[in-house]
Amino acid sequence: FLGHFLGARESLNGLINKHFNLPEKRVDRISVAALFFSIWAAAIMNPSILGMMEALSGPVIAMILFIMPMLAVYKIEAMKQYR
16 A cells, blocks of 8 residues: 555655645655545545446447557558558
8 A cells, every 4th residue: 555655645646746836745645635535535445456347448448449440540551551
């Protein structure tokens, strides 16, 4: 958990620093507070991890299996014969 938290905090600090000109200490406090409340809300809602993986992986697999080959047929000159 700690490794994921520290990585998410650094990423959020970078996003906040990129868009707002705030002192580093204030940015860190804002990101820790945002992560704390996000983690707390996730713990209260107790979402199904398998359900989320199913909901996210389905469209990704469909894109890889169906859309990417069609894009390749139209974008790659060597596959022009299959149009």
